[in-house]
Amino acid sequence: MTLGDANMTGSHSMDKIALAPTPTYDDLPRRLSDFATLGEALDYAATGQRGLNFHDARGNLARPYSFAELRGDAIACAHRLIAHGVKPADRIALVAETGADFAQLFFGIVYAGAWPVPLPLPTSFGGKESYIDQLVVQLTSCDPSLFLFPAELAEMAGEAAALRSVEGIAFEDFIAREAASCALPQAKTDEIAYLQYSSGSTRFPHGVAVTHHALLSNLSAHSHGMKLQDSDRCISWLPWYHDMGLVGCFLSVVANQVSTDYMKTEDFARRPLAWLDLISRNEGTSISYSPTFGYDICARRMSSQTKASDRFDLSRWRLAGNGADMIRPDVMQSFVDAYAEAGFSPNAFLPSYGLAEATLAVTIMPPGEGIVVELVAETDLSGADDGEGRPQRFRSIVNCGKPAKDMIVEIRDEDGAMIGERQIGKVWTTGPSLMVGYFRDSEATDACMVDGWLDTGDMGYLSDGYLYIVGRAKDMIIINGKNHWPQDIEWAVEQLPGFKQGDIAAFAITTPGGEETPAVLVHCRTSDNDERSRLRDQIRERVRAITGMNCVVELVPPRTLPRTSSGKLSRSKARNLYLNGDIRPYDIAA
Known part of the structure; x- marks a missing residue:
């Protein structure tokens, strides 16, 4: 059964029955990102039959979207943008929701010569105010002439736009405008293609400026490193505001003409095994990436009383990419243990290393070698x-x-x-x-x-x-594939009464179970045990509210945290002293 066939069962409407996914195979000769610009890459992909396929929360095909349709819509969006007054090198911020609207707007901005700036969706923690604050900081950083967002986020995104005096328009409203034809600027390969915010800091955002040449060079390296073949199809739940999702599973599939099946990140979070269902239904060979935590969730969801082979066929999963956080071999082994009987091969694992500042990939494991570990x-x-x-x-x-x-x-x-x-x-x-x-x-x-x-x-x-x-070496804390700047955690604690800058040091530690978690050391000036206990709980809740993470909170004597010769807090030294037992936290009764 193909992905398309799987959506034609049951009592669906005629519209649903008519849906068929874009094909895996195509007569169009494959080109591995050997283009001068991203627009040129889509121009070529649009001459074939492949494309993007968006699935609902249950894995049913909701919208097939060929590269040809994407190109037509994107050019219409470029005409609308130019009519709106957008000029080359203008920044256009847009919330990176996985779907056809974002895809056509992103490429429309590129065709218009402007720079798309993907911004995140709200998370399940932190609440409305936290999300608005994050948008405001990033809008301040990129200084856009326009901010586009899905209609359902109009209240929060609109408030952020108003706070920055940026014009905000819903995706649907902008796409509904008339598109009068006009000349499009001709992009040059060494011009900026887009800005990518490296995930993490909300207070100190860094917009990574990537040229067309850098992007296409990395996508070419990626496709050669994976030894892309005609039977390959990509399946992804990764968010499009993260470099692995945006570059590796959206822009790459356009530049390398690969049909792709998407489920939204929030749908994966609710029903992670639907990801494996999509992979199982692909009759070609599958390429799919995930941070370690994605494999961990799926391994934990497979009950020991259930046979994986009753539901899944993972025998054609050719490349199971690992990236975006530290790769944990114990989790990968648990995934193999859970799904080997469904045909999953450990040799499919494809560890890689990269970062937004290098567009995406820096190193890639040769296909078939799997995970290799050294002690x-x-x-x-x-x-x-x-x-x-x-x-x-x-x-x-x-x-x-x-x-x-x-x-x-x-x-x-x-x-x-x-x-x-x-x-x-x-x-x-x-x-x-x-x-x-x-x-x-x-x-x-x-x-x-x-x-x-x-x-x-x-x-x-x-x-x-x-x-x-x-x-x-840098202070970044990465939990479940998400980067967190320690400054953000420290700042959150500083907002509580009685604390000041320099009283708090945040860093990552590894628990006895092998999981990475943030630790927060805090100068404590009270000797009352009940007050210390209350303070510790208050700090823990504050960090959870700001970051969504549980953390280890240790109260330490004043003047304990080490400083550099210039007087700055030394997190790396604080971490080493703590792990070595040279910093002794107060004992607090439970």
């Missing part, structure tokens, strides 16, 4: 002395593959000098996929880009040409 001593990872008499501990480090086509990776020490094989240091990369820089933030750009090289802020080592990522 590394914790003392090597932290640089800390294990001391006499302490048992040595090891951590499993996952091989993230070889540098993608045209990308170069080096490992350097703190002084920027290259270091040898299997020595842990900073991961640096260069190649045609690098960003131009952070939009209107030369200071942040200069802090991570030197002589055409990007300091990724991550730690790792090279072994036989493969990259192993061991952690982050």
Whole structure:
């Protein structure tokens, strides 16, 4: 049964019966992103039969959307934008909802010569005010001439637009306008294609400026690295405001002419096994990516009393990509244990490493090699002395593959000098996929880009040409594929009465169960145990309200948190002191 056939059963209306997905196979010769601009890539894809396919919460096909239809709609949107006064290099912010409206508007902005700026959807935590605040900060950063959003978000998005004095229009209203034909600007390959906000900070947003050339170079490297074949079809639930979803599972499938089946991220969250249903119904070979937590959710949902083979056929899942957060081999093994009988092969796993500042992919595991793990001593990872008499501990480090086509990776020490094989240091990369820089933030750009090289802020080592990522040198905390700046957590606690900047240090730790979680150390000036207990609970609830995360809260004596020579809080040193037991939190009775 094909994806289309699966939607033709039951007592559906004639309209529903008529729906058929765009084909996996096509007579159009495949081109692997060898285009000068993104618009040129869609122009070519539109001459074939493939396209995008949007599914409802139960996995039923709701709208097939061929690349030809997408191109026609996008050009009409470009005409509307130009008639509206949009000019080349204008930024157009738009909420990245997975669907045909966002797709045509994104490409319409590109055809109009402006820069689309995808912004996030609201999350299930934080509430209305938190989402409005996030939009306001990002609108301030990108300074758009127009803000587009789905009608159901009109209240929140409209308020954010009003606070920034930006014109806001609902997707549906803008698309309904007349589209008078006009000449479109001719994009150049070295011009900016879009701005991508690296997920994470709401207070200190960094808009990554990506050129057409950088984008197409990375998409070409991605398709060559995956050894794309005619039978491949992409299935995705990843959000389009994250680089892996936007670049890897939306722009890439256009530039490489791959039919794709989508379910919305919120639908995956409610019914994660519907993702595996979509993969099972694909008669071709499947490519589908997920952060570690996606595989974890699906492994946990499969009951030990249920046979996976009764519902799923994962034997044609050719590439099960892993990325966006630290890859946990124990979770991957649990997924294999749950779904091997449904035909899933561990060799399908495709670890990779990348970041928005390099467009997307930096390294990719050669297909078929699966997950390769090395054990590394914790003392090597932290640089800390294990001391006499302490048992040595090891951590499993996952091989993230070889540098993608045209990308170069080096490992350097703190002084920027290259270091040898299997020595842990900073991961640096260069190649045609690098960003131009952070939009209107030369200071942040200069802090991570030197002589055409990007300091990724991550730690790792090279072994036989493969990259192993061991952690982050920068302070980013990544939980369930989402980045969190420690400054945001610290700021949240600072808003409580009695705290000030420098009283709080936030960083990530690994629990005994192998899960990453944020830890928050807070200077405490009260000696009353009941008050300490109340304070700890208040801080925990505050962090959860702002970030949606549960965290470990430790109250520590005043003047405990270490500082750099310039007087700044040193989170990395605080983390090492805490893990080594040199920072001793107060004991608080339960």
